[in-house]
Amino acid sequence: KVRVAKRRHSRSRKPEFAPQSNRLQTKTKPNKTTSPLLLRPLTNRYINLTTFSPFISVSPHYHFNKTKWLRSSIQSELSPLLTPINPTPDPFSRKVGFVMVRSDAAKININTRIGSSRPHHFVTNAVATKPDASSPPSTASKSGHEVLLFDALKEGLEEEMDRDARVCVMGEDVGHYGGSYKVTKGLAPKFGDLRVLDTPIAENAFTGMGIGAAMMGLRPIIEGMNMGFLLLAFNQISNNCGMLHYTSGGQFKIPVVIRGPGGVGRQLGAEHSQRLESYFQSIPGIQMVACSTPYNAKGLMKAAIRSDNPVILFEHVLLYNLKETIPDEEYVLNLEEAEMVRPGEHVTILTYSRMRYHVMQAAKTLVNKGYDPEVIDIRSLKPFDLHTIGNSIKKTHRVLIVEECMRTGGIGASLTAAINENFQDYLDAPIVCLSSQDVPTPYAGTLEEWTVVQPPQIVAAVEQLCQ
Helix, strand or coil: CEEECECCCCCCCCCCECCHHHCCCCCCCCCCCCCCEEECCCCCCCEECCCCCCEEECCCCCCCCCCHHHHHHHHHHHCCCCCCCCCCCCCCCEECCCCEEECCCCCCCCCCEECCCCCCCCCCCCECCCCCCCCCCCCCCCCEEEEEHHHHHHHHHHHHHHHCCCEEEEECCCCCCCCCCCCCCCHHHHHCCCCEEECCCCHHHHHHHHHHHHHCCCEEEEECCCHHHHHHHHHHHHHHHCCHHHHCCCCCCCCCEEEEEECCCCCCCCCCCCCCHHHHCCCCCCEEEECCCHHHHHHHHHHHHHCCCCEEEEEECCCCCCEEEEECCCCCCCCCCCEEEECCCCEEEEECCCHHHHHHHHHHHHHHCCCCEEEEECCEEECECHHHHHHHHHHHCCEEEEEEEECCCCHHHHHHHHHHHHHHHHCCCCCEEEEECCCCCCCCHHHHHHHCCCHHHHHHHHHHHCC
């Protein structure tokens, strides 16, 4: 065991180390965790600070600025395994030191400071700012390689794990099995069982564990085997993940990504066909994005991991085998930017996820009938990119929203309210919203299709709008 022992001391006596037999000793082997780090604070109790992760971190509640002798001793004993922390001076914040030991004895720099750990970019309302003109295009114009959507997600995840040793994955069967949809296949042999952690079937437990790890400086990706199962962790996602940055007064940031498959599949039944966008959109402090192509799946995954805000990434169960050519070079997308799928003049169609393909199928019919629809994949479900949406509305003056979410309290309802508040003067017709029926998704295939918006309904809605 690794121990730091400290004798009781008074103000009149300078603290001294414990005898040599009790001093720090370290034994590390590649690909294995070190022994538990036991730190003795000002009281006589030893506190176990070992975490699940491939790192062993010292809690920030020990004021190293008040016990400088302890910091210097730790650095001298564990050097070169430990990296001292030298945060930037800030008179308005309390110092925090993280001493990180990797299982493979590699060094890690984590500089943080309680009181100044606010994310670099945080949108406080439902309207995103104007996107950066330097952001990459939505289509791959250069040489690239063809991948399936689940492989694109894996590429983004693997690249970020190579780039940042703090990134880790946890969830049910994400390890050697490779995930229920093979998004994490091959990552466990490469990064080890602690950075790709298989968990019990207890969503509330491992979601809370991931949020705690994010508070301590890691960047976890929490995978739900199915989005419907994450309802078991709703308390952790809402009361902890979304609110801790605020309720701690900015002392903690929660750079966590929650992802998994959802949406109506092919006869998966009501409990496995949940669309949870409407559940999570009202939680303050959380961003939501939905991928729809291999290109934006990889770009959004990388952006979500790098974000200091908690991000929920929605993946549709029927899009994993979608194939597309993506660039060979690295790219990262904007989490708050919509994608212009098809420019047009007559009507603005707003959609996301699987419904993008229903809309594009309907667009072919509409073009043959003489209509020119403009199709926008909103991608960012919270906040909305009202800059892109507003420019389109000012041009077409008509809006059709197509979603797979439930009609009552869904994304379409929130988007309708935002458009009416900001662009009502530009509308020549009422907003039309096509959503799924407010019923549990039936198991029977024919009934299942009736609950979801189909291309003929989109064609009919556009014809009615443009009369």
